[in-house]
Amino acid sequence: MSPPNDTDSYTTPDGRTIGPVMLEVKNITLRFGGVVAIKDISFDIREGEIRAIIGPNGAGKSSMLNVINGFYHPQEGDILFRGEKRGPMKPFQIAQQGIARTFQNIALFKGMSTLDNIMTGRFTHMKAPVWKQAIWRGEAEREEIENRAFVERIIDFLEIQAIRKTPVGRLPYGLQKRVELGRALAAEPKLLLLDEPMAGMNVEEKEDMSRFILDVNDEFGTTIALIEHDMGVVMDISDRVVVLDYGRKIGDGTPAEVIANPEVIDAYLGVAHD
Numbered sequence: 001m002s003p004p005n006d007t008d009s010y011t012t013p014d015g016r017t018i019g020p021v022m023l024e025v026k027n028i029t030l031r032f033g034g035v036v037a038i039k040d041i042s043f044d045i046r047e048g049e050i051r052a053i054i055g056p057n058g059a060g061k062s063s064m065l066n067v068i069n070g071f072y073h074p075q076e077g078d079i080l081f082r083g084e085k086r087g088p089m090k091p092f093q094i095a096q097q098g099i100a101r102t103f104q105n106i107a108l109f110k111g112m113s114t115l116d117n118i119m120t121g122r123f124t125h126m127k128a129p130v131w132k133q134a135i136w137r138g139e140a141e142r143e144e145i146e147n148r149a150f151v152e153r154i155i156d157f158l159e160i161q162a163i164r165k166t167p168v169g170r171l172p173y174g175l176q177k178r179v180e181l182g183r184a185l186a187a188e189p190k191l192l193l194l195d196e197p198m199a200g201m202n203v204e205e206k207e208d209m210s211r212f213i214l215d216v217n218d219e220f221g222t223t224i225a226l227i228e229h230d231m232g233v234v235m236d237i238s239d240r241v242v243v244l245d246y247g248r249k250i251g252d253g254t255p256a257e258v259i260a261n262p263e264v265i266d267a268y269l270g271v272a273h274d
């Protein structure tokens, strides 16, 4: 059940606390030339929530994540982060605000080790100026030690100690996805955007990834928005689901509410998913 207003908190049936609205997507329209990828869509993401974005192929899901993290600039509408309307920002500025993401197609440095790939996710926490880093003293050294310690915590958390030195290009697909999650977590995001975190995975890998997503939410207190095609996973792990179809929003609510929504059922009938 959704709470009555944006500033309230509520407790889920499994005892987790969902806070006030963190990010609000307000009347967003995004066009590419004549193609309307997103048409007047509004929804919100609450603090501590696992929010799924679902819909058939081409519905506008990835475009929506790209709007949220500043890759795409919509022609109409606003994004509000913690109540503040966001001006035009570059993706790195949005990352500094605490929004990190993973990609549908893995975007890691294949020749670099697991450890080094995850370390690249710490860039928003590297504050010492380059000249200090160059001479390796004081602040820069302290910062390096803290960053390494945090990355080691992530490696333990994701149970990937055994592959910490392995070049990621040599890892099986499921583990690469886990490293990519690790790199996003290294930024200590407040809001983590996951674009099809289970795509291409077998049942066992999906179960592992579902567990890690739930644990990230629980242990790091991270709010999560994810795009996912596997309806079983979506129904199992999400608090609320927004459903897109042809760039429009056709459903929004708890998993039970959206699967009972006739428009959602119609959109999914006969649609092939990967």
Ligand SMILES: Nc1ncnc2c1ncn2[C@@H]1O[C@H](COP(=O)(O)OP(=O)(O)OP(=O)(O)O)[C@@H](O)[C@H]1O
Pocket (backbone or CB within 6 Å): 032, 035, 036, 037, 055, 056, 057, 058, 059, 060, 061, 062, 063, 064
């Ligand atoms: N950079 C782009 N240039 C032109 N059209 C685009 C671009 N990105 C997306 N589109 C179009 O916008 C629409 C929505 O695409 P989008 O990738 O957001 O859908 P999706 O729901 O993520 O699909 P999928 O599940 O297949 O990944 C599609 O018609 C797509 O072709």
